[in-house]
Amino acid sequence: MSKSCQVLGTHASYGNSVSHSHRTTRRKFEANLQNKRYWVPSLGRRITLQVSAKGIKTIDRRGIESVVAELRARGELNI
Known part of the structure; x- marks a missing residue:
């Protein structure tokens, strides 16, 4: 899985x-990624997502059901 x-x-x-x-020298700014369960x-189980800190706030605001529906529509989550 990519970062x-x-x-x-x-x-x-x-x-x-x-x-x-x-x-100046070149450097890389990594995303603040967290593995979150x-x-x-609706699925009756836990899922593990690799999300950024801002992504966690987005899930809190929109709700996990909405986010999971969007991920399944994109084909990123095969459950």
């Missing part, structure tokens, strides 16, 4: 590290 949020699709981005003397009442 991206299953809900939002957030993934790593690239930029520069800037030192005190203002020299959610109880889905």
Whole structure:
């Protein structure tokens, strides 16, 4: 599985590290990914999602049922 949020699709981005003397070198900004288990009442079981911190807030706001329905429509979740 690639390192991206299953809900939002957030993934790593690239930029520069800037030192005190203002020299720049390339660096990678990783997404804040967490493995989180959610109880889905319609399925009657738990599912594990790899989501970013913002994705967790999105699930809290929209509800797990809505998010799971969207993931299944995209074909990202085969349950």
